[in-house]
Amino acid sequence: MSAAVSPPARVALLGTGTVGSAVWARLAGWHGTPLGQRLRLVHAANSRLAWGNPDGLPLGTRDSLFQQAAQPGTLEAVDAALAGDGPRIVLDATASAVVADRHPHWLARGIHVVTACKLGQGTALARWQAIQSARAAGQAAYGDSATVGAGLPLLRTLRALQAGGDRIHAIAGVLSGSLAWLFNHYDGMQPFSGFVRQARDAGYTEPDPREDLSGEDVRRKLLILARAAGQVLEQDEVQVASLVPDALAALPRDALDAALPELDAPLRERFAEAYKRGEKLRFVARLQAGGVATVGLESLPAGHALAGGGGTDNRVAIWSDRYPEQPLVIQGPGAGAGVTAAGLLDDALAIQAAAAQ
Ligand SMILES: NC(=O)c1ccc[n+]([C@@H]2O[C@H](COP(=O)([O-])OP(=O)(O)OC[C@H]3O[C@@H](n4cnc5c(N)ncnc54)[C@H](OP(=O)(O)O)[C@@H]3O)[C@@H](O)[C@H]2O)c1
Structure with a gap:
């Protein structure tokens, strides 16, 4: 039929x-x-x-x-x-x-x-x-x-590889469309908080942008990928380095906008260090064999597999039995209605x- x-x-x-x-x-x-x-x-x-x-x-x-x-x-x-x-x-x-x-x-x-x-x-x-x-x-x-x-096609690719007998060794990715957009646009000159407002107003962030900036949204995505790849992790087995200072994390949502500039100084510093080395800041999720999982901001060489892409692009690299050295890379817009x-x-x-x- x-x-x-x-x-x-x-x-x-x-x-x-x-x-x-x-x-x-x-x-x-x-x-x-x-x-x-x-x-x-x-x-x-x-x-x-x-x-x-x-x-x-x-x-x-x-x-x-x-x-x-x-x-x-x-x-x-x-x-x-x-x-x-x-x-x-x-x-x-x-x-x-x-x-x-x-x-x-x-x-x-x-x-x-x-x-x-x-x-x-x-x-x-x-x-x-x-x-x-x-x-x-x-x-x-x-x-x-x-x-x-x-x-x-991320989850479907992971499942198709395993259905064909492949074993996943590691996954690394830029999994947040909003954080990808932020670090593709942030130039170290204009305040980071201004880009956060733009991303929120364009609908790229979660309704509360702290869910993106804290890495919690990426933690959830990495857990979903890890579990689909056979690493059945608990939430606290993912180590997350949040971008949100404690004072900002504790604020009610209606007080958030005025306090966003608290993000600016620490990120300006991280940007300047990366810039001196000719590197790019990217918010990266990693799963290693054995279930070691991390989420946080990394400074990557400009030619790194995860440093490319534009806009809200997600970029995910998968290493497996089939792809032990050069990873399979999947890239494309990772946010938007x-x-x-x-x-x-x-x-x-x-x-x-x-x-x-
Ligand atoms: N936006 C993106 O680019 C994107 C990308 C990938 C995944 N997502 C995910 O997609 C989901 C929706 O995102 P969004 O941006 O559309 O959020 P949103 O604009 O805040 O819409 C959420 C909707 O859920 C409704 N809702 C809340 N509780 C409900 C309930 N108990 N029963 C029925 N409806 C209920 C809300 O109702 P009210 O209108 O009454 O408040 C609202 O209409 C989220 O889980 C988000 O993580 C979003």
Whole structure:
């Protein structure tokens, strides 16, 4: 049976922010196309409101539909909203731990989960294990391409190498699109805090930029990569060197903007030292054989495999049995609503196609 004539997947979209809106727009743009026939958005919700579309009617603009028909909703309502023919998919475009904690519940019931949120697989080992067990119990898929590299083929490549008998020796990468952008633009002359504001306003950082600057977001991504590469690490096994001074870390979010210049002097100093040696600053995550994992700012020679790239590019080097000396390098935009939404929908389409076989 071809994917185009098999039952469409019923999709519940959680999160209507930067990424969720891009998912909605992409689905609306597919109306009347073969891709649009494969995914039917039957439910959408944010933290305040839920909107139901049981008959899979064409999508209008999200704002007008939410204004007309949305009601307060619950996560419990998602299961019922998905009931019907065809594969069922929860598409998580939130940054919510409450939603991530529900991933095992859905998976165990055969509901597939596709997520941009790193909290499921990139935090406590117990959460990761609960997801793996529930996937097996419910024979459900977990689409995680958008969690690391915003849909770049990183996790899929690691899995494909291992499925072909390869063993991963080490991984090193620039895994944060926002930190890549910051260190591609920071010139040691203008204050670093100004670039942080620009990156935040352009939507490159997490809603709270300290999650990027502290290295916590990169810790989660490295944990996801490490666990996919067979190194089942606990969170505290990744050594993280934060860029955020303690005083800044303790501030409430509404006081953060005014205090951002506290970042400037230490980074100016790091930049000047690197510049004298002709090197570049890059925020690097490393996993070595044996499970040694580190995250922090490094000064790299200009020709280093991780020093290149531009904009929000992620750049990841993988050493393995196949690539013992010269690593396999994967590079491309690693942040942004458009590529993240595309990565999520790629996973959803793959699930629909697999269910149709
Ligand atoms: N932006 C990127 O480039 C990028 C790239 C890769 C991955 N990601 C990941 O994608 C996720 C979303 O990022 P974003 O930038 O779109 O964030 P965002 O703009 O802050 O949107 C988050 C959305 O989640 C909703 N939400 C929170 N709790 C919820 C709940 N219990 N049920 C339903 N919806 C809930 C929020 O609702 P309200 O509108 O009511 O607040 C909001 O609509 C994050 O996990 C992020 O790490 C983002």
